[in-house]
Amino acid sequence: MQERPYENEDLLQTLVERHPELLAGDQMNPASPRRWLLISREMAVPDETDGSARWSIDHLFVDQDAIPTLVEVKRSSDTRIRREVVGQMLDYAANGVVYWPAKMMRSQFDGVCRSRNEEPGEVLSHFLGQDGNGDQDAFWEAVDSNLRSGRIRLVFLADQIPTELQRVVEFLNEHMSRVDVIAVELKQFVGQGIQTLVPRLIGQTAAAKQKQEQAIRRKQILDKDTFLATLADGVDKETTDTARRVVDWMQQNTDALTFGTSSAIGSVKLNGKNVNPFLLYSNGMVEVSFGNIRGNSSFRDQGKRTELLEKLNLIMGIKIQQDRIEFFPKFPLSALQNEQALHQFFDVYRWTVDEIKKG
Structure with a gap:
């Protein structure tokens, strides 16, 4: 099989939307692999209360711990993947934590589900039920609490992560106590009619892993x-x-x-x-x-x-x-x-x- 670049960015975004496991949640946290609930693709980001969209983030997910996860997708051929994308992501994060009320995120999630002919309550119930916690109201309250406290995750995804971006991700991930900053390299291999996608997590230094392990210890499954x-x-x-x-x-x-x-x-x-x-x-x-x-x-x-x-x-x-x-x-x-x-x-x-x- 040979490595092949993606034809366009929209294809890469669609793959992430339909197969969020490509975000390498199992590599982010092997002890408790991250699972993803899609809130919206092209999620509007305002810069004032009740304002219209100034930007849009490629994907907004939340994981099973109600941590909002912003995902920005770029192909390596896009020169913005080196520096400009970092500034964009920080703009999205800084404004999203202030101007995204949980009720708006819930409404976006409901709309995504209905566009797929799915019942939002059933989708969320199944998602939460995997951890034995079916309290939907409490989940959205936790989403809101995490947003307001700035407890979020930023994910840069590309077919190739340049060295410049990797260094910035490592620096941010070590020095931002409430924010996890991750890069995911998603390569495509094609041959004999078969397509294989291989995600690889980049940017988790030893210090960042220690920070994550401390968070895991604070939240253990009970017996x-x-x-x-x-x-x-x-x-x-x-x-x-x-x-x-x-x-x-x-x-x-x-x-x-x-x-x-x-x-x-x-x-x-x-x-x-x-x-x-x-x-x-x-x-x-x-x-x-x-x-x-x-x-x-x-x-x-x-x-x-x-x-x-x-x-x-x-x-x-x-x-x-x-x-x-x-x-x-x-x-x-x-x-x-x-x-x-x-x-x-x-x-x-x-x-x-x-x-x-x-x-």
């Missing part, structure tokens, strides 16, 4: 013991005891008990997929994942989700509004401290599991 210990730090003993009983019930009555960075999930396996009806969070809240289970045939009908809502609302201390049956509402775990309430919840949970398996 049963560490989940309960984390929860116990923030709630009273009665709520901790209730949490232990709920987790034990999940372990005995669902197909799989898994943990995220802040949640316990009792999953129901159906046709090779996990359906997560309820999540228990380490802050002492219980999520009812209507937005997740509505993808199951049994709960696709609004009436069935309403039935679940009504069963839950019969439990004293739980009051979920009707308009939340498309989303991920929560109620306090402390509502289940009463023995009768806890057994009512287990009955509802068991009914939900049985209904999911019918689908």
Whole structure:
């Protein structure tokens, strides 16, 4: 196979849009490979509040930790890849963190999904579900928080990264504490009717890797013991005891008990997929994942989700509004401290599991 340049920049941009794994997320963080959710291609960047677009960034993604990731694509034949692209990217970043409200990013994401005939809630639920964290509202809040604090990632992608750009990337990556700056070289090899794309990460020095490892240590996947210990730090003993009983019930009555960075999930396996009806969070809240289970045939009908809502609302201390049956509402775990309430919840949970398996 022989290396071949890309015919044009639009082709390279389209490849990244359709196959974001080409951003080398596995090389950025081998312990926790980055996954990408496309917010928009040619994302408008204003330079004032409610202003029109002054620039546009080639791609805007967020990863599973809600970190906005700006991607600028250039071919090596474009002389701007050497210096000018750095100034462009810093303009985008400096203005994006100020003038991109999360609600606008959410609207852009919704538009991209609908242009592909996909349901935004289902796409995001699947994306978040891979880490066992299905709270969509909390995810967008985290996106907004990361933007406002300047916790972002800048990615320069080209078929060949020139030495001048590599040096700038390494310098920025070492000296910008909140911003990860990455270059990805994406070469194309063609031969005998086969196309192979080979991404290579450039610009991660030893100091930059140490910074990343420190961030990983701050956010570890929990297990049963560490989940309960984390929860116990923030709630009273009665709520901790209730949490232990709920987790034990999940372990005995669902197909799989898994943990995220802040949640316990009792999953129901159906046709090779996990359906997560309820999540228990380490802050002492219980999520009812209507937005997740509505993808199951049994709960696709609004009436069935309403039935679940009504069963839950019969439990004293739980009051979920009707308009939340498309989303991920929560109620306090402390509502289940009463023995009768806890057994009512287990009955509802068991009914939900049985209904999911019918689908």
